[in-house]
Each structure stands twice: as C-alpha cells, then as structure tokens.
Amino acid sequence: MHRETVMAFCLFSLLLGGCSSKEEKALLQVYNKEKVYYKKLLHTEKAQLYDANETKVLLTATYLYSQTDVPKEKDKRDEVFIIGLYMEDEEVARFTAGDFNLTLNGETPKSVKILKKADKRLKNIPFITDWGDYFEVVFPYTLSMKFDLVFNSETYGVKKLHFAKKAKYVFTKEAF
Secondary structure, eight states: OHHHHHHHHHHHHHHHTTOOOHHHHHHHHHHHHHHHHHHHHTEEEEEEEEEETEEEEEEEEEEEOOOOOOTTTOOOOOOEEEEEEEEESSSSHHHHHSEEEEEETTTTOOEEEETTTTTTGTTTTTTTTTTTTEEEEEEEEOSOOOEEEEEETTTTTEEEEEEEEEOOTTOOOSSO
16 A cells, blocks of 8 residues: 555656646746846846935946856955936936945945947846936945945935845845
C-alpha cells in the first residue's frame, strides 16, 4: 500500500512538473525580452515637487550600477545616474544654473551631460517621455552601500530618493 502511494505521488508530481500553460510561456518570453528594462526598473525612483497640490517638477532617477566580479574593496567606479526632469514652468538651463541642486550623500556631481532624445542609453530606461529632459549625472565613488540622492529646488522644496548597490530589502525590512 505504501509503495502504491509513493508511486502515485511521483506520477502526479511528474505530470504537474512537466506542464506549463501558454500564459506562463508567454510571460517568460516577454520577461526575457525585456529583462534589461526590468533590472533598471528596480534601480529607478521617482519624485514629484508640488506647489498648491499641483505637480511642478517630476524627477526620475535610474542608478546605473551593475554587479561585477571585481572584489568590493577594489571596485571604485563612479556612481552614475540617468536623471529625467520635467518642469512645468522652468527652463532646463536653470537646472544647471543653480536654481536646482542635486547631491548624492551631500556630494555634488562630477559631471552633468544633457542627453539627446535619440541617445541609445535611454532605450531601456523606465519612464522616458517626450516632454522630459534627460541627463547623465556622474558622482564620485561612494563607499556606502546605500545612499540618498537629494534634489533641492529653491522654489519647490527638497525630495530625497533612496538607492542602494544591493537590493534595498537586504538593509531593512521597512519600506524606504
């Protein structure tokens, strides 16, 4: 009796394990096709700055960090972000002129480059829109595994975006 039960269980497991629905296969194909996009989505944060409950500035930031085989103590790569900026009232030139300030753990950027809409680096970046302006922002290497990107506007206030070199849930069980 015991042998028959074990055989029935094995046969049932084999039948269930070998079956997958068309929907599952389709989802896996879509995921594999868009894998780079989804990985970058995990490293993307969004902030909105308001004036009288109306969005005046929309900021998206994607951290372009990737794991390497280089030992942690030798990995001194700069911290690179793609920043998307939509301002309802302001000119983009003012972003670089000083009305807006962007820091990473209190450090100012090493460089800020305006990206053209056709730039290939924007291809797999989440939340790309026709009305936004995009920048590659490079900060000096930071030893910290988690850090804050702070966007400060003299007109609309401050927003803090939380990033990490590892998955955020590794550091805390609480939401950021």
